[in-house]
Amino acid sequence: QPALTQPPSASGSPGQSVSISCTGGSSDVGAYNYVAWYQHHPGKAPKLIIYEVNKRPSGVPDRFSGSKSGSTASLTVSGLQAEDEADYYCSSYAGTNDYVFGTGTTVTVL
Amino acid sequence: QVQLVQSGAEVRKPGSSVNVSCKASGGSLNSYTISWVRQAPGQGLEWMGRIFPMIGVTNYAQKFQGRVTIIADKLTGSTYMELSGLRYEDTALYYCARPIPGSGSGGFDLWGQGTMVTVSS
Numbered sequence: 001q002p003a004l005t006q007p008p009s010a011s012g013s014p015g016q017s018v019s020i021s022c023t024g025g026s027s028d029v030g031a032y033n034y035v036a037w038y039q040h041h042p043g044k045a046p047k048l049i050i051y052e053v054n055k056r057p058s059g060v061p062d063r064f065s066g067s068k069s070g071s072t073a074s075l076t077v078s079g080l081q082a083e084d085e086a087d088y089y090c091s092s093y094a095g096t097n098d099y100v101f102g103t104g105t106t107v108t109v110l
Numbered sequence: 111q112v113q114l115v116q117s118g119a120e121v122r123k124p125g126s127s128v129n130v131s132c133k134a135s136g137g138s139l140n141s142y143t144i145s146w147v148r149q150a151p152g153q154g155l156e157w158m159g160r161i162f163p164m165i166g167v168t169n170y171a172q173k174f175q176g177r178v179t180i181i182a183d184k185l186t187g188s189t190y191m192e193l194s195g196l197r198y199e200d201t202a203l204y205y206c207a208r209p210i211p212g213s214g215s216g217g218f219d220l221w222g223q224g225t226m227v228t229v230s231s
Contacts, residue, residue, distance in 0.1 A: 003154060032215070034213075034215045034216050034217075036216060036217030036218070037217075038155070038217075038218075040155075045205060045221035045222065045223060045224060046147075046155065046205075046207075046218070046221060048210060048217045048218060048219040050217070051210050051213055051216040051217030051219070052213055052216040052217070055213075055216070057210060057217075057219050089154060089155050091155070091157070091217070093215040093216075097160070097169035098157075098169070098171060098172070099145070099157040099171075099215075100157065101147075101154055101155040101156060101157060102154065103154050104154040104155070
C-alpha cells in the first residue's frame with residue numbers, strides 16, 4: 001500500500017492559518033471516513049489531533065480542524081502558534097485490515 | 111490512566127531477530143487492538159500490523175508478511191512484536207499504539223514511548 005501524499009513542508013506566521021493536504025486513492029481516503037492526523041515532535045510519540053476525518057480528541061484545541069473531499073483529506077491549523085511547529089502525518093484505513101500513513105509535512109512557524 | 115510501556119533499545123546483527131514488548135500499565139487493553147508502527151531515521155511513519163489480544167487475531171501489512179509476528183499475553187496485558195531477517199533498513203523507532211476508544215479504525219490516541227532498534231554488524 002503506497003503512502004498517502006502530503007506536501008513536504010508548510011509554513012505560516014503566528015496567528016495565520018496553514019492547511020495541509022493528504023491525497024490517497026479510492027481504496028483508502030476515498031473509501032473510508034477513517035482519516036486521522038497526528039502531530040509529531042522529534043523524540044516524542046505522535047499525538048492524535050484529528051480522527052474520523054474531522055473529530056478532535058479531548059484536549060485538542062479547536063484551532064485544529066479536518067475535512068475530506070473525495071480522495072483528499074485536509075488539516076487546517078488556525079491561529080498558528082509557535083508550539084504548532086512539528087511534523088504532521090495523515091493516516092487512513094485502507095481496507096482488508098490495513099492502514100497507511102502519509103509522507104509527512106513539516107510545519108514551520110515563521 | 112492507561113499507559114503503554116515498551117521494552118528498551120536493542121542492537122541486532124543483520125539476519126537476526128528482535129522482539130519488542132509493549133505492556134499496558136494502569137489498565138487493561140484486552141478489549142482493544144494494538145498496532146505496531148515504526149519510523150526509520152528521516153522517514154515517515156509506517157504501519158506494520160496489529161493484534162486483537164482478546165481473540166488473538168492478527169493482521170499484518172503486506173510489506174512485513176512473513177517477517178513480523180505479533181502475539182499477546184492476556185494475563186500480563188503485554189503484546190510482543192518480533193521482526194525476523196533483520197536488514198540495515200529495519201533500523202527504526204518502533205511504537206505500539208492503541209486506537210481511540212469508540213473508533214476501532216479511526217486513529218491511535220495512546221502510544222508507547224518507542225523502542226529504538228538498531229541493525230548493525
